[in-house]
Amino acid sequence: MVNFAHAALGMYVAFAYFELRQTGELVLPIIGLPDRVSIVDAPTIETALITCALLSAVLGLVIYFCVFKWLRTAPALARVVASLGLLLYFEAIVELRFTETSATQLSLGSILPEGSSEWFGVSVPNNRFMLAGLALLVALVLRAVFRHTRFGLATRAAAENEKGVLLLGHSPDRLAAINWMVASLLAGVSVILIASVTKQLDPLATSLLVVPALAAALFGGLRSFVVTALAGLGIGMAQSAILNFTTQTDWIPSWIPQGGFQQALPFLLIVIALTVRGETLPGRSTIPESRLPNSPHPRFVGMTTLILSGATLIGLLTLDSQWRLAIVVSMIAALIALSSVVLTGYVGQISLAQFAFAGVAGFATAKLAVDAGIPFPWAPIIAVAMTTGLGLLVGLPAVRVRGMTLAVATLGAAVAIEELLFKSSALGGLEGQRVPRPRLFGIDLGFSAIGSDNFRPAFGIFVLVVLVAVFLAVANLRRSPTGLRWLAVRANERAAAASGINVPATKLSAFAVSSMIAGIGGVLLGYQLEKLAPASFTVFAALALLALAYLGGIASTSGAVIAGILVSGGIVTQLSGGDIGGSPDRQFAISGLALIAMAILYPDGISGAARRALARRRRLRQLVSNNADADARAADRSPADS
Amino acid sequence: MSPLLEVTDLMVSYGGLNAVDLVSFSVEEAGIVGLIGPNGAGKTTCIDALSGFIPHATGRVRFAGENIEGWPAHRRAEHGLVRTFQSVEMFDDLTVRENLIVAATTTRWWSVFIDACRPSYRVRNIDVEWALEATGLGGEGERYPTELGHGQRRLAGLARVLASRPRLVLLDEPAAGLDSAESVALASRLRSLPDLGIAVLLVDHDMGLVLDVCEQIHVLDLGRVIASGPPREVRTNPDVVEAYLGSEADE
Ligand SMILES: Nc1ncnc2c1ncn2[C@@H]1O[C@H](COP(=O)(O)OP(=O)(O)O)[C@@H](O)[C@H]1O
Ligand SMILES: [Mg+2]
Numbered sequence: 052m053v054n055f056a057h058a059a060l061g062m063y064v065a066f067a068y069f070e071l072r073q074t075g076e077l078v079l080p081i082i083g084l085p086d087r088v089s090i091v092d093a094p095t096i097e098t099a100l101i102t103c104a105l106l107s108a109v110l111g112l113v114i115y116f117c118v119f120k121w122l123r124t125a126p127a128l129a130r131v132v133a134s135l136g137l138l139l140y141f142e143a144i145v146e147l148r149f150t151e152t153s154a155t156q157l158s159l160g161s162i163l164p165e166g167s168s169e170w171f172g173v174s175v176p177n178n179r180f181m182l183a184g185l186a187l188l189v190a191l192v193l194r195a196v197f198r199h200t201r202f203g204l205a206t207r208a209a210a211e212n213e214k215g216v217l218l219l220g221h222s223p224d225r226l227a228a229i230n231w232m233v234a235s236l237l238a239g240v241s242v243i244l245i246a247s248v249t250k251q252l253d254p255l256a257t258s259l260l261v262v263p264a265l266a267a268a269l270f271g272g273l274r275s276f277v278v279t280a281l282a283g284l285g286i287g288m289a290q291s292a293i294l295n296f297t298t299q300t301d302w303i304p305s306w307i308p309q310g311g312f313q314q315a316l317p318f319l320l321i322v323i324a325l326t327v328r329g330e331t332l333p334g335r336s337t338i339p340e341s342r343l344p345n346s347p348h349p350r351f352v353g354m355t356t357l358i359l360s361g362a363t364l365i366g367l368l369t370l371d372s373q374w375r376l377a378i379v380v381s382m383i384a385a386l387i388a389l390s391s392v393v394l395t396g397y398v399g400q401i402s403l404a405q406f407a408f409a410g411v412a413g414f415a416t417a418k419l420a421v422d423a424g425i426p427f428p429w430a431p432i433i434a435v436a437m438t439t440g441l442g443l444l445v446g447l448p449a450v451r452v453r454g455m456t457l458a459v460a461t462l463g464a465a466v467a468i469e470e471l472l473f474k475s476s477a478l479g480g481l482e483g484q485r486v487p488r489p490r491l492f493g494i495d496l497g498f499s500a501i502g503s504d505n506f507r508p509a510f511g512i513f514v515l516v517v518l519v520a521v522f523l524a525v526a527n528l529r530r531s532p533t534g535l536r537w538l539a540v541r542a543n544e545r546a547a548a549a550s551g552i553n554v555p556a557t558k559l560s561a562f563a564v565s566s567m568i569a570g571i572g573g574v575l576l577g578y579q580l581e582k583l584a585p586a587s588f589t590v591f592a593a594l595a596l597l598a599l600a601y602l603g604g605i606a607s608t609s610g611a612v613i614a615g616i617l618v619s620g621g622i623v624t625q626l627s628g629g630d631i632g633g634s635p636d637r638q639f640a641i642s643g644l645a646l647i648a649m650a651i652l653y654p655d656g657i658s659g660a661a662r663r664a665l666a667r668r669r670r671l672r673q674l675v676s677n678n679a680d681a682d683a684r685a686a687d688r689s690p691a692d693s
Numbered sequence: 694m695s696p697l698l699e700v701t702d703l704m705v706s707y708g709g710l711n712a713v714d715l716v717s718f719s720v721e722e723a724g725i726v727g728l729i730g731p732n733g734a735g736k737t738t739c740i741d742a743l744s745g746f747i748p749h750a751t752g753r754v755r756f757a758g759e760n761i762e763g764w765p766a767h768r769r770a771e772h773g774l775v776r777t778f779q780s781v782e783m784f785d786d787l788t789v790r791e792n793l794i795v796a797a798t799t800t801r802w803w804s805v806f807i808d809a810c811r812p813s814y815r816v817r818n819i820d821v822e823w824a825l826e827a828t829g830l831g832g833e834g835e836r837y838p839t840e841l842g843h844g845q846r847r848l849a850g851l852a853r854v855l856a857s858r859p860r861l862v863l864l865d866e867p868a869a870g871l872d873s874a875e876s877v878a879l880a881s882r883l884r885s886l887p888d889l890g891i892a893v894l895l896v897d898h899d900m901g902l903v904l905d906v907c908e909q910i911h912v913l914d915l916g917r918v919i920a921s922g923p924p925r926e927v928r929t930n931p932d933v934v935e936a937y938l939g940s941e942a943d944e
Contacts, residue, residue: 331748331765332746332766335737335741335746343786345786346786353812523812524809524810525809527808527809527810527811527812528805528808528809531808531809531811532794532795532798532800532804532808533800533804533805533808533809534808535787535791535794535795535798536795536798536800538784538786538787539784539787539792539795541786542784542785542786542787543782543783543784545746545778545782546778546782546783546784547784547795548745548746548765548766548767548770549744549746549766549770549775549776549777549778549782549854550770550775550795550796550853550857551767551770551771551775551796551799551857552767552795553765553767553768554767556802560802560805564805564809
């Protein structure tokens with residue numbers, strides 16, 4: 052079980068710890084329960100640590116029994132999405148319960164002793180060594196426990212074969228629950244310690260600590276505690292060393308952002324190591340994943356497209372400017388969600404880098420237009436072509452790794468793209484990069500205007516035309532032999548290869564197509580925003596977008612449309628007048644929970660659930676009319692019988 | 694004329710265990726050859742190696758005049774060397790007909806662009822319809838593999854390999870789990886394949902079907918070929934009786 056929300060849980064617990072130390076109140080993370088309970092007036096480090104350790108263990112237990120227990124046999128995608136829901140939830144809870152002021156004013160008092168020593172000319176604080184030593188110690192203890200106790204052996208056996216463990220008289224549920232408690236406790240305590248040493252606790256950055264942590268764990272084959280701890284320490288040390296190196300040398304081009312290499316490089320190395328170690332086709336004993344989201348044959352495509360685009364067109368031409376903005380936001384989100392439908396829905400390759408592709412295309416368009424002076428249709432076309440190439444590159448690991456590992460690899464790619472490119476000073480840095488207005492045959496297709504004309508319908512129509520074209524192309528693909536081959540690869544790679552499908556090439560072609568679509572979406576987003584900054588394409592927004600696509604229905608074109616309608620700032624937001632379910636954070640928390648529920652109950656998303664409801668009603672109506680016929684026939688016959 | 698498939702010294706080892714140990718045999722054009730042996734003899738491993746699923750297999754494999762060692766699985770399939778799986782392995786999200794279309798169509802790198810622009814693909818393919826008829830699944834094309842009974846699922850697996858118009862099919866225990874009537878029907882279908890120009894390598898651990906259908910039989914035990922010959926000879930070969938009785942006694 053891999054959990055993207057693991058560091059987020061630790062992050063929450065760390066916030067709770069510092070708040071507890073300061074105010075003596077424990078903040079509870081569950082909506083509906085009281086916000087905070089008073090524990091003691093002035094807790095010592097020990098009481099606070101123990102309270103928070105208990106809190107993390109209980110949280111782990113709750114998470115296991117409410118979420119992951121139900122997903123034990125679910126495909127990797129459902130587990131990724133559920134843990135993304137959890138991540139969103141923790142982020143929102145921290146924003147809700149620890150108000151801005153108290154979060155920044157947390158006194159991050161240290162727990163480990165201060166002081167530093169000199170190593171190879173670099174001064175290293177002693178507490179870093181203690182932290183590293185502690186990590187190794189914990190790894191060794193865990194290794195001993197899992198090697199030599201009945202509990203450890205049973206757990207390892209359960210990971211291999213649940214039925215066998217059941218036969219031996221262990222409850223897999225109880226084993227899993229204990230492991231969740233231990234894991235959550237470790238996450239909580241380690242984030243507290245890390246924050247107390249680095250004096251930094253940022254909700255987002257801390258949650259994303261999960262990326263290097265997962266990379267290290269995957270390097271240890273999700274099996275070896277010691278290798279994992281060493282790999283983790285290795286990543287950390289390499290990051291410091293790179294930081295040191297980059298500040299001292301000058302042959303690294305200045306456009307590469309400070310800290311970019313530090314964030315990206317060690318991680319890329321691990322992804323490469325994992326990829327080299329992977330296998331092109333899964334082994335004989337690999338069981339194909341179960342219960343993947345259903346991908347229905349699209350029906351009435353022409354009709355639906357006509358109705359939807361007609362309605363959108365009327366909306367763009369008649370509604371006010373806020374509505375026009377909401378419609379455009381929804382359409383662009385639907386476009387980017389379509390890229391996930393192709394790659395994750397049809398071909399089963401989980402990618403968390405789609406939004407990063409969009410960003411690359413957006414920035415590239417701006418750069419080509421502003422610096423190279425390339426005019427409108429050509430700048431975005433070249434930019435999308437470049438993005439397609441990048442998509443192929445990021446897709447390379449997919450040839451040899453799958454499922455969770457691929458999700459982590461693509462998330463790492465997204466982080467690397469953000470750190471190395473989006474934050475680069477050459478792209479305007481934090482200031483942002485201006486995107487010139489699109490103009491075709493003398494017609495201004497730009498978005499903004501002055502006064503009540505703002506948010507020009509012309510841009511909306513331009514986006515609509517592009518969206519309809521891409522939507523039809525994706526629907527066509529699903530119905531074509533190419534789409535069938537994609538679904539075949541998703542269902543069973545070995546059988547696909549035996550049917551003459553070049554599995555690696557198929558995956559790469561899907562990466563190319565989907566990054567092309569994401570790139571088109573990114574170009575449009577650039578034209579909509581008119582100024583791009585690193586904040587336009589954060590990793591966090593990327594996670595939210597995949598979650599939304601899943602919520603809509605990841606394996607169908609209509610799911611992407613639903614995702615677009617639901618997106619924050621889109622049509623649903625506009626309909627509700629901007630406030631559904633209270634503050635945006637509360638909204639986030641609730642959508643996180645909705646996502647978890649969806650992953651467990653309706654893996655086919657909203658579109659799938661709707662389709663099933665319709666089918667049931669049709670069956671019911673058929674049944675009723677059949678019965679009526681039978682009754683009528685019986686009535687016809689009965690007078691004759693008597 | 695040289696045989697369609699010629700295997701020389703095929704070898705697959707896992708750790709110290711030789712799952713397939715210097716196996717050599719050949720299959721003639723439109724021939725029908727049996728490979729039998731008790732459970733764990735290495736039959737499936739042999740098919741895996743021949744169809745390109747075990748990269749570390751060694752030995753020489755010639756197919757239709759080409760040395761195909763080192764070819765990936767999909768390339769062997771495109772050249773007409775296809776296999777079925779012991780556990781069928783259908784694409785459960787696709788209908789039976791769509792399963793067959795996947796095997797029957799070949800694509801090029803530009804197919805993606807053509808398919809994206811073609812509004813509606815008419816699902817008619819003579820090879821697919823022929824394969825459905827040949828396996829008696831003509832009426833089941835629109836059903837999903839999970840809706841079929843076990844026997845029909847196995848037939849659908851067979852139909853899928855036939856839809857690619859192969860030259861040689863490697864069948865891994867096609868009769869496993871079939872009742873005796875289904876088994877008899879399968880035997881007559883298999884016997885008709887050579888007339889269509891399709892050679893068969895039939896793998897089974899049950900001697901019945903293989904003795905009934907094949908012209909030539911190789912018996913595998915612990916990865917080695919312990920006997921070869923026409924059904925009559927193999928049936929009475931003392932080594933074969935010993936291998937089978939031995940494994941029976943263990944069970
Ligand atoms: N991936 C593998 N790793 C290790 N051993 C394997 C692997 N695949 C097969 N074997 C071993 O190879 C031997 C032959 O197996 P198999 O080909 O499945 O036999 P059969 O199909 O004749 O029943 C068995 O002893 C099996 O344990
Ligand atoms: Mg076998």
